[in-house]
Amino acid sequence: MDEEPVRGGALLRELALPVRPTTEVLDHAGFLTDERTPAVTAWVERKTAHLPAQMRSEISEWADVMQNGSTIAPRRHPRSDRTIRNHVYAALPALDSGATTLKSLREVTRDDVVAALPAGGTDRSETLSGLRSIFQVLHGRRHVFTNPTTRMKVGMPETRTPISMDVPMLRRLVVDPDPTRAACGSLLIFHGLRPCQLRTLSVTDVIDGRLTIAGRKILLAPHARATLNGYLAYRERMWPNSGNPRLFITQATAGRLTPVTGKWINKVLGASVQALREDRILDEAHASEGDARRLADLFGLTVNAAQRYTATVDHVSFAEYSKRTGQSTTP
Known part of the structure; x- marks a missing residue:
């Protein structure tokens, strides 16, 4: 069957149809020719105008x-x-x-x-x-004759020492009455997921109290399992007919197949997803006395990335330094 492709979003607006969900369905069916300028292309043009x-x-x-x-x-x-x-x-x-x-x-x-x-x-x-x-x-592409950056050393970017987050805030997060916030917070605080992993988790990634991420099976902490069950019940009540396979969805994404944005998750949590992940890894680094291999296995880090956290284990706090030298920690 020969079908004429639908071009752009103008016709959809004329028909009073929502552009994004409709174009996603048409694109999936192979009937869409989108003539809109990509957002990043327009952005580059503005920045270099x-x-x-x-x-x-x-x-x-x-x-x-x-x-x-x-x-x-x-x-x-x-x-x-x-x-x-x-x-x-x-x-x-x-x-x-x-x-x-x-x-x-x-x-x-x-x-x-x-x-x-x-x-x-x-x-x-x-x-x-x-x-x-x-x-x-x-x-x-032969648009320039030579590459002036050839054999130039990039150098290493400056590394930032990870810091712990406020413990009372973490406790409030995992018992929050909002099921979405409690579930997101528990997965980060107990298991230190990456931001992209949290956004793209599928419902089928949670089976029998285990979480499957990048081929790794993670046994969920009891509290994380409880908050996830609470969220899944909430999800079923709110969007019983949603075809979105993602675990975390919103009113806007329930009728689509796209994941939520990182900005949305940060807003739900009221904190940075990356900061919560770093706090969890830092806690494990100190609990394991700087075992880089353990961090690599638990959180999917390279050895070099794990050493950023294990390096903090040997840091002497100001209070400990004062105790050793006999100086007072108060002014």
Whole structure:
């Protein structure tokens, strides 16, 4: 059966149909040709609108390859919108500096890149990563003659020492009367899930008191199991006919197949998901006396990532230092 594809969202608006759910269904059925400009493309155009025309064209070419990937050599996988935004944010100060005297990225030299880089730390690492991504793509597509970032050392970003969260706040979170908040909080406080894992959990990932994540089976803590059961009962009452396979859904996503956003989860919790995860890992690091392998197995960390937490085990607190030296901890 030959069907004429539905183009864009204008016709749907004329028919008084909700654009996003309808386009998702049509796209899944293969009947949609979406002619809307992707949000990240429009965002890149706004951020680079002040640059010279040729430079804007080159950045646009890079963004297109990053978003859609490339099937011609050198092949590339598509990158997330977040990656594209991060690279643009990091590289933009250097691009602004070059735009004062240059009209195209073809004119950029290694000395120009060195002069535009911050002195060191995270800013230098992120700026060079952003510029390297741009020049690698453009050089591979033969839009620039040379890659001035070749063999330049990115350096390591500055690491932040993880800190513990307020214990009374954590206790209030896991016994909160809101079933969604209590379930999200319990999974983070007891099991330290990653933000993306919490957002994309499926209902079928919770079976017989066990949680399946990335091939790992996690035995749920009794309290986490109880709050999840409470949330599942709440979910069934609120959205009994929802076809969304995700564990956590909202009024907006119940009729769709998409996961909730990280911003929504942070709002529900009233705290950062990443901060709650770090608190749990930090607690395990101290309970295990700095066992990096245990952290790697429990939380899916690399050894290097685990060492960021185990390094805090040997830190001497101010109170302990005062006890050892005989100094008072009070003013």
